[in-house]
Amino acid sequence: MSLSLDIALRRGAFALSVQGTLPERGVTILFGESGAGKSSLLRAVAGLEPCQGRIEFDGERWQGRAGMLPAHRRPVGLMLQKPTLFPHLDVTGNLRYAARRATMSGQRLPAQRWEEVLELLSLAPLLPRRVQGLSGGEASRVALGRALLSAPRLLLLDEPLAALDQARRQALMEVIGRVAKTIPVLYVSHHLDEVLTLGEHLWWLRDGALAAQGEVNDVLAGPGSPLAEHRDAAVVLRTRHLRYEQDHHLLVLALGACEVRVPASGPGGDTPRLRVAARDVSLTLSPASDSSVLNILPAVVDDVRSLPQGQCLVRLRCEQQWLLARLSSYSRDRLRLAPGSRVHAQIKAAALV
Ligand SMILES: Nc1ncnc2c1ncn2[C@@H]1O[C@H](COP(=O)(O)OP(=O)(O)OP(=O)(O)O)[C@@H](O)[C@H]1O
Numbered sequence: 001m002s003l004s005l006d007i008a009l010r011r012g013a014f015a016l017s018v019q020g021t022l023p024e025r026g027v028t029i030l031f032g033e034s035g036a037g038k039s040s041l042l043r044a045v046a047g048l049e050p051c052q053g054r055i056e057f058d059g060e061r062w063q064g065r066a067g068m069l070p071a072h073r074r075p076v077g078l079m080l081q082k083p084t085l086f087p088h089l090d091v092t093g094n095l096r097y098a099a100r101r102a103t104m105s106g107q108r109l110p111a112q113r114w115e116e117v118l119e120l121l122s123l124a125p126l127l128p129r130r131v132q133g134l135s136g137g138e139a140s141r142v143a144l145g146r147a148l149l150s151a152p153r154l155l156l157l158d159e160p161l162a163a164l165d166q167a168r169r170q171a172l173m174e175v176i177g178r179v180a181k182t183i184p185v186l187y188v189s190h191h192l193d194e195v196l197t198l199g200e201h202l203w204w205l206r207d208g209a210l211a212a213q214g215e216v217n218d219v220l221a222g223p224g225s226p227l228a229e230h231r232d233a234a235v236v237l238r239t240r241h242l243r244y245e246q247d248h249h250l251l252v253l254a255l256g257a258c259e260v261r262v263p264a265s266g267p268g269g270d271t272p273r274l275r276v277a278a279r280d281v282s283l284t285l286s287p288a289s290d291s292s293v294l295n296i297l298p299a300v301v302d303d304v305r306s307l308p309q310g311q312c313l314v315r316l317r318c319e320q321q322w323l324l325a326r327l328s329s330y331s332r333d334r335l336r337l338a339p340g341s342r343v344h345a346q347i348k349a350a351a352l353v
Contacts, residue, residue: 002184003154007044007053007063016040016051016208027180027198029216030188031226032205038188039081041205042156045186046078047071057154072101077152079160081188083143085131091142092127098149114149120175121145136163144172148179155185161194173197192232195220196275199236221315221322228305228313235322237274244268250294250349256319261294262352278313278324280351283343285335295347299323301337316345 003022008015016037022028030038043049047062048071055063062069077098085094099114118124121141126134134142140163147155157176161169176185177198186203189195195202195216202219204212204226211226212219217235220227227233239253239260244267251264253272260274287296299318306312312332316323323345327337337343 003045003055003057003186005045005053005055007041007051007055009040009044009049009051011040014040014208016044018205018208018210020203020210020213022184022186023201025180025182025184026200027176027185027187028201028203029195029199030186030203030205031190031195031199033190036205037208038190038205039158042158042186042188043080045154046076046156047074075151075153077147077150077155079140079143079147079157081158081162083139085134085139085142085146087131089131090127091123091129091131091134094131094142095123095127095145095149098146101150113151117145117148120148120178121172137165137168140164141168141172144175153183155179155183155187157185158188159190160187161191192227192230192234196234196236197273217322221324223303229307231279232277233279233313233324233326234275234277235324237276237321237323239272239274241268241272255297255321258297258319260297260347260352261349263349274352276323276347277351278326280347281323281325282346283314283325283327283331283335283337284346285343287344288346291346292348293346294349295345295352297323297345297347299343299345301339301341301343303339304332304337316343318345 002024006019008017018041030041032038040049044051045055047069062074121144123141123145126138126142140160144160161172164172179185199216202216203210204219212222212224220235237255239255242252242254242259244251249263249265250261251268253260253262253274297318299316301314302317303315304312306329310329312327312329314325314327314337316325325345
């Protein structure tokens, strides 16, 4: 456990009260609707928002009865919703400031770190630029670079990709995912796409309190899932790379003892996270041998939840992981689906691109 907190704050009519612990590594998405209190919570952790209660990080007390550790002494890399760069410094000056801060706080910035961050975020062409002239996306990249160069032990990001186009979003999500292999990242978002691409853990904030927290799939598929009624309800399956079938351009992944085939242009590298939308999963009682569907996985129904407009959401246990299927209530009744029913989940490979 890295960050542990039990805090409360009040701003006008809004009250925040949160108890939680963050894992030692990985991206934890702080998810919730607009006004749920995500930014307030992030700012409180950074020391920018006075609050009551306790905040500890790696055994250090940042906030407690004895007082509050000032923001500049907390080893956090912070990127706020609106990147706040120093207007009197150019991009180089902004980045060097963060690197100096790291050295002052006793962290040693490895020599190649500067080059790495410039490379990761394609910052070299921006170095001589004044910050006033930067586009929103460029300013976001500089702000993230600054956060990374401060040698943080905890990265706090408030909607860091909001100003970026899709290609840059994808690239930066990869950068953040890589950083999160070594330190914890608390990442504010209300985009399901970011949850499914990056989130290993999820803190779901509703009306100033954590409605659920845990491993991303446990929350997404859990009984009070924030997304159950969402048309894009989905889970992320953890799989292992098995092989690439060149003839059919298919990547074969292991999901427990089962194989899953996904269209791919090449063998790929990292441990694949497989996003499976509930609406792309259909169920049969026996495994179809004459179906065009490539992925047919045995599963057991855990729960069936009725949704509006004659729909239902079926939660399945499949190779020790959760899977969701969105069906019509008509199909549920026709197949007599109930907790304990043994079924076969069909997932079209084309839906997994
Ligand atoms: N100084 C303040 N005085 C009064 N209300 C405030 C103050 N600061 C924040 N609030 C209110 O607290 C609530 C939570 O704000 P916060 O910015 O933390 O939400 P959020 O989940 O980050 O929202 P968004 O996704 O829109 O950024 C909002 O209703 C906001 O209006």
